[in-house]
Amino acid sequence: MILPKDFYLQDTCTLAKSLLGTYLVHQSPEGRTVGKIVETEAYLSDDPASHAYQRQTQRNSVMFGPAGHAYIYLIYGMHYCVNVVTGLVGVGEAVLIRALEPMEGVDLMQLRRGQKPGKTLCNGPGKLVQAMGIKAGMNGISLTGEQLYILSADSFPEHNEVFTIVTTTRIGITKGTELPYRYYIANNPYVSFKVRKVSS
């Protein structure tokens, strides 16, 4: 089942956790790729680390739009990251997708990633964008459309396992204070490298 618009109306931290175990799908011209979401981070409107903290600008405008759309931006001049927009229109909040477990189209992912080994295909926000073939021009598209969408956790019964959510501080943040807004599936080998555990 494709997650419907209503699903994205949960509060941002709850949604960040709810997205764990669901499946990001990109239907691209070269083929379909699917990855299980195993790591997320929440960015709230009152957080200095968020792009939307100061005010609405050209770059962050998608974050202020309706929930359930994709916010894609360039980081460090060379990598892109994908976010799921959350919150009401006019409120700039989002969930960053930080890591995927490759499920379908692994060969295509490897091709796009320059034949990197399986565990490093999608274990980082920039890596998964490259592996999934997500492009900057897709910024703002709806996640309830045909091209890029998220499937519920029970969409693949054979992979629908019970898991524990680990909560930690976020990665790479240089503004504001460290907040426990990073979530990942315990013991999943596809989570991005650094682990600074604060609770589970």
Added chain:
DNA sequence: GCTGGGATCGCCT
């Protein structure tokens, strides 16, 4: 196995 540095550019001040 870990650390540090370099690549590279659009956006905001």
Added chain:
DNA sequence: GGCGATCCCAGCG
């Protein structure tokens, strides 16, 4: 003009 929600590789131990 400065910098960032990153990634990769070289160098060292």
